Amino acid sequence: MTEQKIQFVPPGAKPGHGARPVRDGEKLTIRVMRYNPADPQSVPHLQSYELEQAPGMTLFIALNEIRDKLDPSLQFDFVCRAGICGSCAMVINGRPTLACRTLTRDVGPEVILAPLPVFELIGDLSVNTGKWMRAMSERLETWVHMKQAELDLTRIEEKMDPDLAEKIYELDRCIECGCCVAACGTARMREDFVGAVGINKIARFRLDPRDARSDADYYEVIGDDDGVFGCMSLLGCHDVCPKELPLQTQIAFVRRKMAAQGFR
Numbered sequence: 001m002t003e004q005k006i007q008f009v010p011p012g013a014k015p016g017h018g019a020r021p022v023r024d025g026e027k028l029t030i031r032v033m034r035y036n037p038a039d040p041q042s043v044p045h046l047q048s049y050e051l052e053q054a055p056g057m058t059l060f061i062a063l064n065e066i067r068d069k070l071d072p073s074l075q076f077d078f079v080c081r082a083g084i085c086g087s088c089a090m091v092i093n094g095r096p097t098l099a100c101r102t103l104t105r106d107v108g109p110e111v112i113l114a115p116l117p118v119f120e121l122i123g124d125l126s127v128n129t130g131k132w133m134r135a136m137s138e139r140l141e142t143w144v145h146m147k148q149a150e151l152d153l154t155r156i157e158e159k160m161d162p163d164l165a166e167k168i169y170e171l172d173r174c175i176e177c178g179c180c181v182a183a184c185g186t187a188r189m190r191e192d193f194v195g196a197v198g199i200n201k202i203a204r205f206r207l208d209p210r211d212a213r214s215d216a217d218y219y220e221v222i223g224d225d226d227g228v229f230g231c232m233s234l235l236g237c238h239d240v241c242p243k244e245l246p247l248q249t250q251i252a253f254v255r256r257k258m259a260a261q262g263f264r
């Protein structure tokens, strides 16, 4: 293990940017941004680890190998290993994406890993996306606002048109990984900006026929510079979303609807 000074990685660089496929058995160098905000002695720095490229190795496997064999103090998050839980998002060679879905052969032979910006840093590659997502969710009230005031457990479930259910499902595929927020210039500048993830959620609830809210109600929560009007439309979010959600279309749609409310 060697310690080195932090080097600048161009934002927006793709995994594999400047890289060539790594052959099995070849040396793989993984350089990790280390910092523990809870330790007053800790200073941000890049730490290098060397591994051997193995067939089908993902960054999930590589980081676990480092923690098991080289450095048990390394902090990072994984739950599902299958691109479902969203907890393994990190900046890989300058681009926010999921480590469990990234093959080391595509990003090496030298890989630089950093934690997602914007979110509270827990340590090394681990960030608190949950705290950010909860605050966004409370601000936008991302739950179905039922039309009838009283809960009636004897009522049978309302039918939904399958095509509409499919459209809602498409937007519900968001795994709250935070990649879109980490790639967003506005989120860096405005602490309370709801990001593409929040705008996408408004688009989702607006589609839902069970939700009683009107566009005027949505305007109340998203019709300002911390909402859809703070978005600069540079679409870093759309480029990095690992679930390939149609963020560009949804942002444009919500902006149009909210602008119409603003002129009422």
Ligand code: SF4
Residues within 6 Å of the ligand: 173, 174, 175, 176, 177, 178, 179, 180, 181, 196, 197, 200, 240, 241, 242, 243, 244, 245, 247
């Ligand atoms: S919109 Fe995409 S990038 Fe953003 S949190 Fe959801 S899945 Fe992740």
Ligand code: SF4
Residues within 6 Å of the ligand: 180, 183, 184, 185, 186, 187, 195, 196, 230, 231, 232, 233, 234, 235, 236, 237, 238, 251
């Ligand atoms: S298009 Fe809007 S939400 Fe997406 S990255 Fe740019 S400013 Fe952020």
Ligand code: FES
Residues within 6 Å of the ligand: 077, 078, 079, 080, 081, 082, 083, 084, 085, 086, 087, 088, 089, 098, 099, 100, 101
């Ligand atoms: S570990 Fe769940 S998305 Fe990567």
